[in-house]
Amino acid sequence: MADIDAASLPVVVIGGGPVGLAAAAHLVGRGLEPLVLEAGSAAGAAVREWAHVKLFSTWGEVIDPAAEKLLAATGWTPPDREGYPTGGDWAESYLAPLASALGSRVRLSTTVTGVSRVGRDRVVDADRNEQPFAVHAVTGDGTELRLLARAVIDASGTWSRTGPVGGNGLPALGERAHASRIVYRVPDFRDPAVRSRYAGRRTAVVGSGASAFTALVALADLAGSEPGTHALWVVRRGVTSTTFGGGSADQLPARGALGGAARAAVEAGHADAVTGFRTAEVQADADGTLTLVSEDGTRTEPVDEVIALTGLRPDLSFLGELRLDLDERLQAPVGLAPLIDPNAHSCGTVYPHGAKELKHGEKDVYLVGMKSYGRAPTFLAMTGYEQVRSIAAALAGDHEAAERVELTLPETGVCGGSGLFDEPVEESSSSSGGSGCCGPATVTLEIAPPGLAGRTVGN
Template structure:
């Protein structure tokens, strides 16, 4: 690497927990970050589900390098045994981290990355490619477009902005766009018992999907229905048997997460939730209400509902990387070597072999996708995985290959392996705190994990969350 290239900053796309952890590691290694955040502030995606209480404690939600950076500012660590809401994670951790001078100087908010390439080269050119800086094109809210030259790129932009469609075969169902435009299909993770309460009170609400996001949304709706007569809940899943949807229960290493499935099962068995199994969405018809037609083993069925809450997961936006030489698993759109380890058809317990820079590398040298986006369409991402990913990536960029190669993760058992309820989503804090439980309508939120850090670097424990 030439001195001119070495002196350039490292671009980070996204200022969520993993993006800011990347910056903290770069600063600790004496490298210069340049952070681009599409939203108006750090943690924009988390703020969308700020009403959710995490089922992992503060002890597990703070990145080790970020903690060390904050300790020099007089920051007071939250009580480590308490369980924060998403809004508290932003206010008490991400905002102070973003205010650290070394990070605030590198942070550009309201700045959307529209493309990544190599200076003077499209993806078809090879000669001298590794010695060319990356070109990161950024557009600000006033329409200004700027090309930034950087030595490396770490894309931690997550998947929040790209939910999976509701139709079959990975495609939107006919009428889906019209139903969204008519506001009969909501945004993911509405605040059912809080700010959005009036929208759902006394309505017939259908939830489609079978991950932790669906489970928590259904629990919130169950609490609403208990207090607001006339509220009716339906739930549609593609699987033929609901028993696999209820998680590990008492076998789960995290009691709050284990309670998810137990409480959901009771709502279904007690008749508070009308469950439709083997339901594949075929079409939507917009009228005063929403007609949802699905294929079932007994023929097509149409459900008439007032509102539909989507809980079908997310997928990565790869359009901005069109000129980067990527090597992706054809099924889950994760880095090629990572894909088989996380494919939800085979792995759904959240236990993933340790992986770092080598597994995440692409043919374009010094380009990486980290965090939730690195898992492509797989639903089992843990925040601790992202923290360890970027620690390894930054070590590799700093030339410390030994530290980059020494990656280790110890993940908690869920008590059950199920492709239906194996996602990276949170659970209510305590089973006996109904109001807190009802406020948890989560997806892509934290699950704790132990991280083993190589000798010579700090040891730490952390947890999951999406960027």
């Protein structure tokens, strides 16, 4: 491949969501040519799957500066910067116009199946970093592609891989058998068919992040018009006064309000919290209901449905021929992992970072956005925008700009769940907490009313 000028090749960006498209905008601003490969049929395909969920960041916090500059040249008018978009708003009013502005640099319905170095598998050392990348993909009509790239930025996210009901990271016994009664996303309660599914019934909500809060609040709202609607909130840890977030101290007010609304739903009796419960089995009862059974044999009350919101995970399968330096626990880059460890950090205490923290032994390959966080839930979209700004600068040779920090994050005392996306905190099976030697227990919370007004919002 000595006859190929790597500098003439594009930077392949995997994923046409918020961070992937922002990466393309920053690359264009640096005079580099991006090629965005999006598996979905439209920009922001994953975001569109939670179109009904409202973000708890404002428009001003979810529009990338380089993208806004690119859009301005097309005559695009930005939404009210103080308003809160839904996922659908974000996709239609920002991501779709941005993809259109990037034009042929974005290829839809193109799924990446593998990435390697040209002529080099994972084992080969010789001249490895001098070889361009070979990106294999398949289009919607089944056509196989082999594309060459000077660098690869993987912004494919974690939406495709959900965490299980099982408390040890694996599906619980019976979880697959009863899959028709379990959903792994926040249901769209605007849909009459969805409302009918949960109305007047008992639902177990497994998880303690922002998505779980959104589901609890929606079920509480449904209970107001449909008697008999009730939630069993299954939490792998204990419930404390900090479980529901930073409240009025949160610099993202809507995030604090969401936690307050979830707390109010529990205090009002619309949900019973079962703490320290790590599910080992999902059993069917004679009357058609389901019962969750914990590792120690404790059983929940029977439920009709289960909503599992236990986190998301990165798909690393198509990166197997690359030499990635990933933390063994979080599956995040080793330079980033200590900064985002959810045992020590919240969204507001993660230090802004860029190319330096995201680099691997494999030169010029980066995981960005939610995927860079692996299993950590503390991601904010504005963090992803800062990541790709730094990476674009590094690829352009502007190392001073790459190392410069151009982001100040909002603070909060507690951050449960991801900062923007409908991706909740994954409750680690090794986490401390729960009900101690007494085992799981249904608890009544005695917490002062949150005193937070405003709309119900999701992450």
